[in-house]
Amino acid sequence: MPASRTTSQKRAAVIKALAHPSRLLIAEALLQGERCVCDLQELVGADMSTVSKHLSLMRSAGVLACEKRGLNIYYRLACVCFADFLQCVDQMTPARPRRKSCC
Amino acid sequence: MPASRTTSQKRAAVIKALAHPSRLLIAEALLQGERCVCDLQELVGADMSTVSKHLSLMRSAGVLACEKRGLNIYYRLACVCFADFLQCVDQMTPARPRRKSCC
DNA sequence: CATTTATTTGGCGAAATAGCCAAATAAAAA
DNA sequence: TTTTTATTTGGCTATTTCGCCAAATAAATG
Numbered sequence: 001m002p003a004s005r006t007t008s009q010k011r012a013a014v015i016k017a018l019a020h021p022s023r024l025l026i027a028e029a030l031l032q033g034e035r036c037v038c039d040l041q042e043l044v045g046a047d048m049s050t051v052s053k054h055l056s057l058m059r060s061a062g063v064l065a066c067e068k069r070g071l072n073i074y075y076r077l078a079c080v081c082f083a084d085f086l087q088c089v090d091q092m093t094p095a096r097p098r099r100k101s102c103c
Numbered sequence: 104m105p106a107s108r109t110t111s112q113k114r115a116a117v118i119k120a121l122a123h124p125s126r127l128l129i130a131e132a133l134l135q136g137e138r139c140v141c142d143l144q145e146l147v148g149a150d151m152s153t154v155s156k157h158l159s160l161m162r163s164a165g166v167l168a169c170e171k172r173g174l175n176i177y178y179r180l181a182c183v184c185f186a187d188f189l190q191c192v193d194q195m196t197p198a199r200p201r202r203k204s205c206c
Numbered sequence: 207c208a209t210t211t212a213t214t215t216g217g218c219g220a221a222a223t224a225g226c227c228a229a230a231t232a233a234a235a236a
Numbered sequence: 237t238t239t240t241t242a243t244t245t246g247g248c249t250a251t252t253t254c255g256c257c258a259a260a261t262a263a264a265t266g
Contacts (some may be wrong), residue, residue, distance in 0.1 A: 002131065002132055002135070003127075003128060003131040003132075005124065005128060008124050008125075009124045010196055011127055011192050011193070011196060012121075012122055012123055012124045012127045014192055015122040015127070016122040016123075018115075018118050018122075019115055019118040019119040019121075019122035020254090021111050021112045024111045024115045025106060025108060028105065028106040029105060032105070036213095037213060038212070038213085046254095047255065047256055047257080048212085048213070049213085049214075049256075049257080049258095050254075050256070052214055052215085053214085053215090053255085055214095056203055056205070056214075056215095059201060059203075059205060060200075061201070062195065062196065062197030062201050063195060066206065067205075067206065068205065068206045068213095068262090068263085070264070071211055071212050071213085072213085073205055073206070073213065073214095078197075079194060081191050081195055082191075082195065084187070084191045085191035085192065086114070088184050088191055089118060090114065091184040091187075092165065092166060092182045092184055092185065092188065093113055093114060093117050094164075094165030094181075097163075098162060098164070098165050099163065100159055100162075101159065101244080102159070102170075102171065102244095103169065103170065103171045103176070123223090123224090125224095139242080139243095140242070140244095141241095141243085149224095149225070150225065150226055150227080151242085151243070151244090152225080152226075152228095152243085152244075152245080153224075153225050153226070154243095155244055156224085157224095158244095171232090171233085171243095173234070174234060174241055174242050175241095175242065175243085176243065176244095204214080204215095205213095205214090
């Protein structure tokens with residue numbers, strides 16, 4: 001059956017959370033295990049406040065989870081299925097760039 | 104091995120193409136088979152030029168392919184793996200909304 | 207309690223995206 | 237060849253997103 005507008009909207013919200021180079025880089029790094037914000041800041045190379053906002057966006061989308069231990073907050077993937085997600089994306093990623101126009 | 108920035112960038116471009124409710128709705132509809140632009144316009148309920156721009160964006164990202172036959176242009180998914188992609192997204196989609204803040 | 211360290215929040219300007227309208231294009235039909 | 241139909245493109249404004257800075261918060265340490 002076809003997807004309803006609200007279904008597409010919920011799905012799009014999750015996809016959107018991963019549709020940014022820095023956010024994706026972060027999620028990819030978390031495949032190796034949890035990391036604190038300052039580790040991820042070093043990885044991304046942006047202002048910590050910027051990284052923090054990316055993280056909280058992914059968190060409220062349900063993609064990441066986090067836990068505070070001492071002074072640090074450790075983020076991790078909320079779902080192991082992110083690995084499968086990435087594999088699907090790679091299958092859809094064209095080897096060579098596409099033209100803008102059809103035909 | 105960790106993903107490089109350029110890898111994340113390429114992947115993010117594909118993900119971005121699907122990170123919009125209308126575009127996702129279109130891709131979902133195309134799981135049933137190819138459709139012409141006017142069919143998709145009716146589905147989405149926006150101006151045809153808007154729909155056309157969504158389509159060409161998805162096309163240049165490599166997500167859709169198209170073919171002109173007579174007066175119509177028929178769009179289809181470029182890769183069957185979109186179905187798997189959707190399944191992964193659904194696994195990541197939280198049942199209940201998340202808070203903005205951690206902890 | 208004051209200070210330090212890690213992180214988040216608020217606010218702002220800059221850049222990107224979205225969606226409409228009108229005009230351009232291209233194939234088919236008259 | 238003129239007209240009609242389907243689609244794309246250009247241009248414009250409105251909205252959203254991005255990323256920095258400065259200020260706020262919260263736990264740990266002195």
